[in-house]
Amino acid sequence: MSLSSSNLTLGYGDHIVLEDINVMIPKNKITILVGSNGCGKSTLLKTMARLLKPVSGKVFLGDVSIFEKSSKEIAKELAILTQTPMAPSDLTVFNLIKQGRYPYQSWFSQWSKEDEKIVNYALEKTGLTQIQHKKISDLSGGQKQRVWIAMTLAQQTDTILLDEPTNHLDIKYKIEVLDLLKNLNQHEQRTIVIVLHDINLACRYADHMIAIKDGTVYGEGEPKKIVTEKLIEDVFGINSKIIECPLFKTPMCITYQNLDMIS
Amino acid sequence: MKNFLIIRKGNISAIYEKRSILILFITAIICILSILFSLSMGQKHIPIFKIIQVLLGGAGSGDSLIIHSIRLPRTLVALFVGTSLGLAGAVLQGVVKNPLAAPNIIGITDSGSVGALIFLTIFTNPKNNALTTSIFYMPIFAFIGAFSAVLLVYFLAFKKGVTPYRLIMIGIAVAGAAKALTSILILNGPVVFIKEAQLWITGTVYGTNWTHVKLLSSWFMVLFVLTIVFTRELNIQNLDDGISIGLGSSVEKNRFILMVLSAALASGAVAVGGGVSFVGLIAPHICRKLTNSSFENILPLSALVGGIIVVLSDVAARTLFFPLDLPVGIFTAGVGAPFFIYLLIKNQQTLRGRI
Numbered sequence: 114m115s116l117s118s119s120n121l122t123l124g125y126g127d128h129i130v131l132e133d134i135n136v137m138i139p140k141n142k143i144t145i146l147v148g149s150n151g152c153g154k155s156t157l158l159k160t161m162a163r164l165l166k167p168v169s170g171k172v173f174l175g176d177v178s179i180f181e182k183s184s185k186e187i188a189k190e191l192a193i194l195t196q197t198p199m200a201p202s203d204l205t206v207f208n209l210i211k212q213g214r215y216p217y218q219s220w221f222s223q224w225s226k227e228d229e230k231i232v233n234y235a236l237e238k239t240g241l242t243q244i245q246h247k248k249i250s251d252l253s254g255g256q257k258q259r260v261w262i263a264m265t266l267a268q269q270t271d272t273i274l275l276d277e278p279t280n281h282l283d284i285k286y287k288i289e290v291l292d293l294l295k296n297l298n299q300h301e302q303r304t305i306v307i308v309l310h311d312i313n314l315a316c317r318y319a320d321h322m323i324a325i326k327d328g329t330v331y332g333e334g335e336p337k338k339i340v341t342e343k344l345i346e347d348v349f350g351i352n353s354k355i356i357e358c359p360l361f362k363t364p365m366c367i368t369y370q371n372l373d374m375i376s
Numbered sequence: 377m378k379n380f381l382i383i384r385k386g387n388i389s390a391i392y393e394k395r396s397i398l399i400l401f402i403t404a405i406i407c408i409l410s411i412l413f414s415l416s417m418g419q420k421h422i423p424i425f426k427i428i429q430v431l432l433g434g435a436g437s438g439d440s441l442i443i444h445s446i447r448l449p450r451t452l453v454a455l456f457v458g459t460s461l462g463l464a465g466a467v468l469q470g471v472v473k474n475p476l477a478a479p480n481i482i483g484i485t486d487s488g489s490v491g492a493l494i495f496l497t498i499f500t501n502p503k504n505n506a507l508t509t510s511i512f513y514m515p516i517f518a519f520i521g522a523f524s525a526v527l528l529v530y531f532l533a534f535k536k537g538v539t540p541y542r543l544i545m546i547g548i549a550v551a552g553a554a555k556a557l558t559s560i561l562i563l564n565g566p567v568v569f570i571k572e573a574q575l576w577i578t579g580t581v582y583g584t585n586w587t588h589v590k591l592l593s594s595w596f597m598v599l600f601v602l603t604i605v606f607t608r609e610l611n612i613q614n615l616d617d618g619i620s621i622g623l624g625s626s627v628e629k630n631r632f633i634l635m636v637l638s639a640a641l642a643s644g645a646v647a648v649g650g651g652v653s654f655v656g657l658i659a660p661h662i663c664r665k666l667t668n669s670s671f672e673n674i675l676p677l678s679a680l681v682g683g684i685i686v687v688l689s690d691v692a693a694r695t696l697f698f699p700l701d702l703p704v705g706i707f708t709a710g711v712g713a714p715f716f717i718y719l720l721i722k723n724q725q726t727l728r729g730r731i
Contacts, residue, residue, distance in 0.1 A: 188624030218608065
């Protein structure tokens with residue numbers, strides 16, 4: 114089921130953050146939301162996952178508005194990983210990932226064969242099988258993030274939304290996490306929506322990019338087609354030169370404030 | 377899966393850590409031993425085998441009378457005050473996502489005091505300072521006081537939903553206001569009830585009888601079963617709200633239900649045992665150390681550990697300074713507070729608590 118928004122206006126109290134947003138998340142693709150700090154990209158992502166209520170407008174999953182559907186049913190079709198989530202540090206990897214099965218369980222059915230199968234799959238897919246009995250507090254930043262991703266996998270959804278999943282991670286783990294998401298998209302045809310700060314990584318991993326600026330969608334489409342020096346200047350407020358990435362053939366921006374500073 | 381016990385029958389399925397089951401079993405045995413110990417200690421020492429004989433319906437004797445009419449009801453009240461407070465604390469810590477929360481921090485105990493003092497004020501005859509009605513109705517007032525405090529905290533904290541942070545802040549404020557009310561009531565009341573009030577505020581199981589046992593134990597049992605049904609929801613509550621909603625949980629509704637469960641448990645204990653402090657805080661903490669923060673482990677264990685703490689504290693309270701029979705609250709606080717400081721120092725990591 115595909116995710117889309119119609120005439121979505123978002124804000125907190127009287128303060129409107131985004132106005133009249135109409136986006137369509139393409140199925141089985143990786144969509145990346147970019148924009149400067151505070152532009153509302155996270156707010157949009159959270160609203161699409163029903164964590165926030167819009168001021169007006171609707172979010173559709175398939176052809177039903179998500180606020181009219183049972184939250185548990187949505188949780189079987191759409192998973193969201195919020196930014197740097199917290200959990201008690203003495204839980205084990207297994208304990209936490211197991212909770213991803215929540216929408217499928219009830220108070221008397223807490224560990225069906227299906228639950229076991231899917232959790233084992235999630236552990237394996239994220240490379241955590243060997244360390245599933247470790248406490249979360251003993252893991253590295255990259256491993257922790259993989260645990261959270263595994264929990265969304267346990268939810269067994271077609272669509273996964275992630276709010277800055279690479280924040281606070283070393284570059285090595287950033288790539289590790291994004292590669293994992295790419296793998297999930299390519300091998301399992303999952304629809305993935307990511308809010309990402311790093312424009313170059315966004316260009317590399319996105320099939321579809323949505324750039325947000327001044328409370329509205331500035332541009333959307335394949336990075337190769339939409340990422341220009343003008344877009345970088347308008348959206349991020351910085352000068353740049355766009356070249357083709359020698360490895361991935363995607364746009365790569367070299368940003369600068371003032372060329373005179375260097376020469 | 378070798379670390380886990382998995383039960384599957386038709387649609388019913390469950391999973392438990394084997395190690396936690398073992399710990400629960402051992403704790404249950406310690407709990408039974410504590411009860412026997414409590415029955416044996418007192419002005420007259422009764423040997424354990426004699427106690428078992430009496431409990432199994434052995435021949436009536438002087439010992440049988442002491443056990444049945446004095447020590448057993450008092451011990452069982454201590455037990456259920458402890459189990460209620462331990463469980464209430466565990467639930468509350470899950471709801472507010474903070475291992476430092478406890479029933480007395482959000483005003484349950486202090487408001488129970490207000491209820492008890494209102495009873496003493498209304499029903500004390502100013503001419504002869506005697507109660508005009510049975511003291512037996514005091515728990516009802518204490519219960520209403522404690523329970524309405526929680527509802528008050530919840531509704532004051534409500535602003536498009538309730539955040540744990542607001543719950544704690546408003547709870548502390550309500551506790552403060554209740555303390556002030558308590559002081560006013562004590563200062564303006566007849567002198568005789570200063571002692572009665574102070575005893576109650578400290579927490580005591582002195583002079584409790586079988587009616588108390590029946591009321592408190594059935595109250596606890598019903599709430600215990602309900603709480604166990606909500607174990608899964610508590611595990612989810614312990615995560616960030618964003619994650620919980622994403623998993624499809626009705627976060628607000630469950631938070632309210634769990635708050636009410638915790639309040640009902642604590643109010644029952646407060647109504648019968650008064651302001652026994654620290655049990656709701658340290659019992660879940662000990663259980664986290666013994667197992668981990670998964671509520672299927674913590675809930676039953678916290679109840680047992682809470683029970684053990686209060687039963688043993690009461691043994692100390694009535695024997696250490698014999699013939700003085702001190703309120704049990706002195707010992708739960710006297711042992712609990714230093715133990716809590718020790719936990720905080722030793723266990724910096726759990727204090728930070730979350731990743």
